[in-house]
Amino acid sequence: MTLISLVLALALEQFRPFNAARFLYQPLVVLSRFFEDRFNDGRAAHGVLAWCLMVLPPVILTALLHFFLYTVSPLLAMAFNVAVLYYTFGFRHASHFFTRIHAALRAHELDRARELIGLWRKHLHDRSPSNEVARLTIEEALLGAHRQVFAIFIVFLILPGASGAVLYRMSEFLSRHWGERTDHEIGDFGTFARKAFYVIEWLPARITAMAFSIVGDFEDAAYCWRTQSTSWPDRNAGILLASGAGALGVRLGGPIHQSGEIVERPELGAGDDADVDFLQSTVGLVRRTVVLYVGVLVFMGISRMAG
Template sequence: MSLFSLIAVFLIEQFKPLDYRRIVAEPLGLWAGFVESKFNAGSRHHGVAAWLIAVLLPVVLVGLLYVLLYSLNPLLGWLLNVGVLYLTMGFRQFSHHYTEIQLALRLGDLERARQLLADWQGIATQGLSARDVSRLSIEGALGASHRHVFAVLLWFILLPGPCGALLYRLALIVRDRWTADAPTAHNEFPIFSRQAFGIIDWLPLRTTAAAFAVVGDFEDAVHCWRTQPALWPDRDLGIVLASGAGALGVQLGGSVIEEGEVSDRAELGIGDPADVDFMQSAVGLVWRATVLWMLLLFLLGLASLAG
């Protein structure tokens, strides 16, 4: 059922791309903000209670709904799987931005590529070179493929029905919303949301990095994975970026010029500087990793049938 659900979501997404920000991110962000407004007293134990209501309660309710629908008709349970997966994962959340940036760079329209990157990632892009835009786009695509595809897919497999997919998406949105809303260092409310998401994302980060290594340059990917993530600001996401950069044989990270100022960042990867050709290579890496996942799901399904 997992494989058929995944195939169905990919097909639906091609014909009806989802406006993720408007339909998913904003409503769930409002839900996270509502729960925060009722519980945030600045203490950690309030954050624990709020997280249980904001994240765990919806997951349990959806799980109960899945059990009910499946008991009535397995097809109804499958439809719920497809619906939740469609809302919580997908390539189109980032692929159209990436494709348009790649096209603009190939046409030599650097200004448009900068603007598209700014619209996608919400960063200042004035003064970025074509290599900088390529580098930041590849980083964004590798990170987004983990957040929107591979991590959601793993949790979808680990938990029954659509519970895992919803758990990952809600935990990420709640963490980001509560962390952004906690400007003071003494506010302990968002601590548990960060810790909980760190636990939830621990295994997906490493399976995504492993998938990139398997379908790319394995030795360089493993070397970069072992030696470079600790230097990245977000060490966890640095695991995925370092492995992806090593698998591609490209240099990511490093300094970029933003609005006339140099932004120093750790270097990731081994090989040549990023350019528009490496952007296409990154697309191939993500798709090969996706095929690897689908093959594993197929083999698991065969093993289940044989058992």
């Protein structure tokens, strides 16, 4: 039933994409502002309280609803899980940008590709050369595939019902909206949101990195993970990008042109510089990782039936 729920949710999200920006993130932005306005005094302790009040009730409610529906009918519980997974998946949003950037680079429309990667990353990249745009696109695709699909797979298996998917999506959202802010108004309020997501992301990031290694160049992926990931500011993201770059045999990271400045970043990966051809290789890596995850779930299901 777990496999069926995941496959149905993925299929539904592919054939009828959910507009998360409109129907999910906008209400979450309003809710996060509500809690921030009432709890933010710049102290970390109040950030902990606000995070718990915003995140834990829907997570607990999701688990309770799953158990209640399961006592009524397992099919109702499965339908509920599919619905929650559908609302928490968001890979079509990432793939939409990826596909359009890929097409623009193929057509040598660099200005269009720069505009799209800027919209995706929410930074200005009007001076980025084509290989830099390709590099940034691969990075966003690897992180997007993990955070919009693979991580949801993992937490769905760990926590009851679809409560893990709710926990992951809400903690990821608050990490971006509270934890990554550096303005004076936020103070230390977002510290816990950033740390909480790091802890929640710790295991899924490493499982996905291992999956990238298995379906790609294992030796290079393992080497880059071991030697390069610690240099990236976000350790979990560094592990994902280093292993993904090694699996693809491409160089990621490095300095970029961003909002009129050159931003220095550590280098990740090994092999050739990124170009448009590596975008198709990235698609292949993600697809093979999906197949690997589904294969593992099938094997787990068969093992349970045999047991």
